[in-house]
Amino acid sequence: MQNSKDDLKILAYYMGKIVIGVGLLLIVPIITGIVVKELSALVDFIISFLLFMIVGLVLEMMGQGFRGTFRWIHGLVISALSWIILMFLSALPYWLSGHFLSYLDAMFDVMSGFTTTGLALIQNLDHVSITLNMWRHVLTFVGGQGMVVLALSFLITKGTGTLGMYVGEAKDEKLLPNVTDTAKAIWFISLIYLIIGTIVLTFAGIQIGLRPSKSFLHGLWVFMAAWSTGGFAPQSQNILYYHSTLYETITIIFFVIGSFNFALHHAIWKGNKKEIYKNIEIISFISTLIIITTIAVELFKSYGLYNDTISIFRRVFYQIISAHTTTGFMTIYARQFLYDWGGIGIVVISIAMLIGGSASSTAGGIKGIRIGFLIKALLQNMKKAASPEKRVYVEKYHFNGKNVLSDDIIKNALLIIVLYFITFIVGVIATLFSGYNLEESFFEAASITGNVGLSIGVTSTSMPSGLKVTYIIMMWLARLEFISAFAFIWTILNGVRKTCGKLFGRQL
Template sequence: MWQRFTLYDVRVIGHYLGVLVLFSSLALLVPFITAIACQEWRPAAHYLLAIGVSLTVGAALRFLRIEPGRLDRQQALAVTGFAWIVLSFIATIPLYLSGHYVTYLDTLFDCVSGMTTTGASIIVDLDHLSNADNMWRFMMHLMGGFGLIVVALSFGLFGKRVDASLYMSEGRSEHVVPNVVQTTQFIAKIGMGIILVATVILTGLCLFIGMEPLRAFLQALWLSISGFITGGFAPMSQSVMYYHSFPIEVVLMLVMLVGSISFVLHAEVWKGRVAVFFRDLEIRTMVLWLAVVTCVFAASLSASADFSNLPAMLRRGLFMVISAFSTTGFQNITTNQLETSLTSGAFLVLAMLMAVGGSGGSTSGGIKFSRMGIIAKSMVSTIKEALAPDSARVVVAYNHVGRRVLTPDIVKEAMTVFILYVVTYAVGALVGIAHGFEAAPAIFESVSMASNGGIVSSLAAPGMAPTLEVFYIVQMWAGRLEFVTLIALLVEIVVSLNPRKWVVKR
């Protein structure tokens, strides 16, 4: 039964939100220190202001309740849902003051895009953005990619009075180890380790193409974060094309592939259980899906003059396929080429890749291979039941970190999220069409926003229609939280506003 938020709920939710906002002050210190180190005094003042606002808001929320009890599921959903909203607004302070955005709504769009690891950006004159502001863009990727709650739990910010409800409220349900805090710490260690290795390699490659040491390190760090987190922000306006380096593109493809795989499977490989990795339903679904879609994409590209030769198809086509399915959003072709040089078939294939996304429990967005594999298995089960004798009992099993039996509840969860994604894609496309755009780019942009894909056409642009921009912002939030958290939060708010549904909790 839906229950109204009581004063107790509000105080507890506010307390935990305050902890997260105070933690964002520590994250803001990174670009502040970067500004000081690079002698960027004006951006330094902006981040000092943002830190002050964050400390003030966080402290005010923190003392709503000094000793909160253990969160129930309703409160956990509210903390997670509101956290993404509140922290996105705080993140806009220094970026809006940078003067690189046409409107404040454009700044909010970019901050939500950064936090949700969508990677779509409508910043103006990115090439001349300060190092501090660029650092903040990728810090947002880092926090949002691992998950605001996961990051907080890994640092032990919520103390010992937390359980799996907070962890699961961000769309995560799998544990590397039984303990939630240890699971989040493992996720953080694995992620930061991969980012560190990628940064070292990319720094060497950036030095090789002639960059200065500091610039080479920063560019390598930012690309590594964005690649593994499958975020999509790039430090330069031309994205990956700026570097004109095939080795850099190869490294980024490998980093994106690793980032699109579940942390649970990373743990299995870490423990030496490689066979478990290759038997997993997600991995097999991913290989089959990519094999089929890549062949279709290659066939579609062959009809384009710019991609008809094999080297161009392998370099540009393969990179875009990996960027799309991992929902990273890096591009090694221009937006104009995306809309004109690609055939309509190849254009829609990229949209399909973003729509499905990567593995569940990874940093990528979209429907996820785990759900697609389960839906496929449920179809097999239905066919078997139709062909089996009436007395037979059909059991369908699959491997996902151990052998599991397909149950109606598992199928229901997968189908529910699948339908929510498809409906959101369709509604977003209709909203784009209603604003006067063609159907194909409207569909593409809607899929990109809701799946947190980040590869965008010309619809998302500085100063776009506010109604379209707000809808895209909501799509990015909903897609990152996989709808359930956001819908549950909205229902709770509506019920709380209805006096007839009031329930007193003590």
């Protein structure tokens, strides 16, 4: 990208469309506010809606009449930039609600929702309006599928850069030949599950003693957070609020399904049910889940805290599978990780958080497929080392059919894994420097890097502003899987270099 006027116009034009697209989502809380007659909250949301429209329209006008083609690099930069602009805008209704101590806290919660992390700095959550709770969960639901995917589905239909936008949001599976149709398919799958999930959780809510209207709202919100592996909940105690094995089990089913690759959903949808048994991501996920669960169960047996299967299932397995799918739903209190899980327990669950769910899904983390590639590459090298020199090994993996594991695939997977680890280490160091101990720093940094949302108690309004900003950047980088964020940063640096060159009268 040359940072020419036309490049900037292209960015402004498509950014405008995305801002308007996401702004239109505010109609959902606005309608909610009208129905439940929360007039004060309603005013805040209409103000926010108008701000989205003003910014979107101005951006579109600025980009009007651009010349040249909408290219791949434009798409990448738009993806990364749109998440930042939308964070600033979407925080307005949060801040106006009076439930946040600062605008930074509000932006933290928005980025946490968009990236489906699920950590929250909201105050007095148990007294939040239905309207605001609706917005919190709509944000995380849309964040799971991707804001750009949303815009692609309904507003943007042309240009080769659309693929760049799609990939820029860490989704690289094309379910259908056309990227716009792929985006629509993702939404179709999610909306079908939204209906099923809400119905199931509504009945479960009534069963456990919630009033039908409340049961419906909680069912809708909890499903949105589960499917998007977001981890938000309408009450401060998260899933612990419901005190129910039934409710917890249903959430497990939905967040596990939500953590699967959309390509897998599409394959099953098309009748290829065998894919679920052969898919490398599923095999990788189940293998690591079994290993981590076994270690944790043995650990808790030695602690003697939970002595029966139900307790182990609800207090140990739930946190592990929530961590591994990067959901962040909790059925224990944050500080219990520190006091009840011990050092080894913290390391084990942190590994689950870092591995994460499937690629091209709503989940975060390194992703099971990359771990699968890494293990296969390792086995391939071991076989090579033990075989005659002339023998050629071709390693294959199953993902929507048989594929050859090329050196390029391994290289790309390794690069992303290394970048995740660098982000994680930066997070640990930043948390340590903010005055927290090693166990707390390790756990919270893993949760942020994996976009998980489990907390050991570090994330709170009292943590330093610098750490809040660091966590926001980490959530953004990890969710976009670095590529589009780096393209965006490179574009800015390039622009600064050119501007400086012009100012000082020479090319730097």
